[in-house]
Amino acid sequence: MGSIAGGGIMTENNKSALRRFLCRPGTLSFAILLMILAGWEASGRTGLLDTFFFSMPSAIADRAWAMLINGDLIFHTLRTGYAYVAGVVLAIVMGVTCGLAMGWWQKFGDVIDPYVVFFSAMPRIALFPIILLIFGIGDVSRTIIVFLGVVFPVLFNAYIGAKQTPSLLIDAGKVFGYSHNKIFTAIVLPAALPYLIAGIRIGVTLGIILIVVAEFLAASSGLGQQIALTAQSYQIAEMWAWVLYTSFFALLIVRGTDSFEKWAMRWT
Amino acid sequence: MGTGSLELIGVNKSFSTPQGSLPVLDQISFSQNAGEVVSIVGASGSGKTTLLRIVAGLEAPDNGEVRLDGMSISGPGPERALIFQQFGLMPWLNVLDNVLFGLKTSGLSSREQEERAHDAIRRVGLEGFEDFHPKRLSGGMQQRVGIARAIAVKPALLLCDEPFASVDAMTRQTMQTDLLNIVTQEGASVLLVTHDIEEALFLGDRVVMFSSRPARVIEEIDVAIPKPREHSVRTSVAFQEQRAMVWDLLQAAAL
Numbered sequence: 001m002g003s004i005a006g007g008g009i010m011t012e013n014n015k016s017a018l019r020r021f022l023c024r025p026g027t028l029s030f031a032i033l034l035m036i037l038a039g040w041e042a043s044g045r046t047g048l049l050d051t052f053f054f055s056m057p058s059a060i061a062d063r064a065w066a067m068l069i070n071g072d073l074i075f076h077t078l079r080t081g082y083a084y085v086a087g088v089v090l091a092i093v094m095g096v097t098c099g100l101a102m103g104w105w106q107k108f109g110d111v112i113d114p115y116v117v118f119f120s121a122m123p124r125i126a127l128f129p130i131i132l133l134i135f136g137i138g139d140v141s142r143t144i145i146v147f148l149g150v151v152f153p154v155l156f157n158a159y160i161g162a163k164q165t166p167s168l169l170i171d172a173g174k175v176f177g178y179s180h181n182k183i184f185t186a187i188v189l190p191a192a193l194p195y196l197i198a199g200i201r202i203g204v205t206l207g208i209i210l211i212v213v214a215e216f217l218a219a220s221s222g223l224g225q226q227i228a229l230t231a232q233s234y235q236i237a238e239m240w241a242w243v244l245y246t247s248f249f250a251l252l253i254v255r256g257t258d259s260f261e262k263w264a265m266r267w268t
Numbered sequence: 269m270g271t272g273s274l275e276l277i278g279v280n281k282s283f284s285t286p287q288g289s290l291p292v293l294d295q296i297s298f299s300q301n302a303g304e305v306v307s308i309v310g311a312s313g314s315g316k317t318t319l320l321r322i323v324a325g326l327e328a329p330d331n332g333e334v335r336l337d338g339m340s341i342s343g344p345g346p347e348r349a350l351i352f353q354q355f356g357l358m359p360w361l362n363v364l365d366n367v368l369f370g371l372k373t374s375g376l377s378s379r380e381q382e383e384r385a386h387d388a389i390r391r392v393g394l395e396g397f398e399d400f401h402p403k404r405l406s407g408g409m410q411q412r413v414g415i416a417r418a419i420a421v422k423p424a425l426l427l428c429d430e431p432f433a434s435v436d437a438m439t440r441q442t443m444q445t446d447l448l449n450i451v452t453q454e455g456a457s458v459l460l461v462t463h464d465i466e467e468a469l470f471l472g473d474r475v476v477m478f479s480s481r482p483a484r485v486i487e488e489i490d491v492a493i494p495k496p497r498e499h500s501v502r503t504s505v506a507f508q509e510q511r512a513m514v515w516d517l518l519q520a521a522a523l
Contacts, residue, residue: 168352168354168356169356169358171321171326171350171352171356172350172352172356172357172358172369174325174326174344175324175325175326175344175348175349175350176344176346176349176369176370176372176373176417176421177344177345177346177373178372178373182372182373186369186372187358190358190360191360193360267359267360267361267362267401267403268359268401268403
């Protein structure tokens with residue numbers, strides 16, 4: 001009797017566990033993805049969607065696999081990734097340093113502020129032609145354009161973050177005998193951290209857009225260059241493979257930033 | 269304890285505003301003996317907090333002098349600790365690290381710092397919460413961290429700026445009793461600023477009354493209730509009489 005009742009409860013639990021799994025946002029997101037892919041494939045095969053422009057998931061997967069095997073995928077990822085990472089790292093170092101300095105030395109900040117606003121508003125890609133003229137086609141030009149994209153949001157947020165450190169916390173530091181420098185490292189820096197991370201988040205996304213567009217304009221290799229090249233030569237399945245791969249890559253970077261944020265802000 | 273005697277001599281302070289100079293403190297003079305608890309009571313905005321910030325060394329008086337154990341003060345110092353109304357805890361540090369925050373400049377070895385911090389945490393009743401970040405604590409518990417941080421440095425003079433104004437009424441009375449016990453054990457001088465007459469009397473050996481804007485010393489009275497004080501003294505006749513007296517004096521000054 002007891003075992004029958006127990007068994008009944010078990011099935012009940014299993015059923016609700018399965019339901020819970022099916023209702024999880026992640027499961028649902030994945031289901032929607034499968035539906036989109038299936039719909040896309042079906043529309044392509046029935047002629048509802050012009051495969052000349054839109055290709056089909058199966059063809060794209062086929063091309064992507066070939067690109068992976070022949071090493072194109074890795075090669076171009078590394079070409080873009082190298083310039084991207086270099087630009088991002090330089091921008092974060094520079095942006096954080098200058099931004100915090102501007103927030104800490106208010107007068108310095110007030111003087112520099114209009115320039116930061118001006119460059120933040122400027123479409124950075126507008127500078128790419130002149131960068132190309134000076135540095136030629138290659139990693140340096142791409143690194144610079146990524147740097148320009150990432151540095152201003154990082155700098156601006158670091159500036160705001162340092163400036164907005166609650167005076168109460170600074171007073172607490174002073175009361176307990178913290179020196180000017182110690183107040184900066186022990187209070188202003190951690191207080192600005194949420195802003196720094198927000199700036200980095202905006203920056204890394206903008207950096208991806210800029211490097212891809214820059215590679216459209218002039219590059220001998222890289223993800224953006226491959227997108228432009230395959231589109232211009234009507235290799236539409238390849239083009240979609242590159243577009244989707246690049247987007248996936250961008251997603252990974254954004255997710256990585258999210259995890260970093262979660263880790264750095266674990267006290268909230 | 270022979271230290272922690274405070275002397276204020278003709279302290280003036282005014283703030284500049286777009287409308288001109290706004291006097292906040294007008295010729296404040298009083299003195300406090302070592303080990304004494306002095307409550308400053310006055311209406312909100314009467315400049316009490318400004319006075320406390322001057323004694324803490326966070327602000328300088330326009331003229332006049334503040335002396336601690338005969339030495340003129342000109343900035344913050346390790347012999348004074350401040351308990352802030354809004355706690356002033358670092359949100360990214362846990363309870364233990366927040367208490368250690370005040371000890372970082374003490375020159376003690378990290379072992380001694382840890383010992384002091386754990387001792388202070390125990391005395392404010394926060395044992396077991398060392399790993400909690402402020403956000404996960406109630407206002408009352410956050411202020412306990414603030415108190416632990418201040419007493420951990422073993423100051424000669426403990427400054428309290430409306431320490432329980434941001435704490436709910438029920439918790440406030442418990443914490444007042446706890447603070448009283450802690451400072452009695454410490455033997456430190458305490459300068460407390462509050463707008464709560466009952467708090468001023470319950471904690472203080474002496475009450476200094478401030479008029480409002482600019483603050484002037486209206487009157488000083490000794491609190492005629494022997495220590496140690498239990499929560500129950502609040503309802504005693506003597507307590508209520510003094511409370512009425514302080515209230516009358518403050519009212520008279522406001523007219």
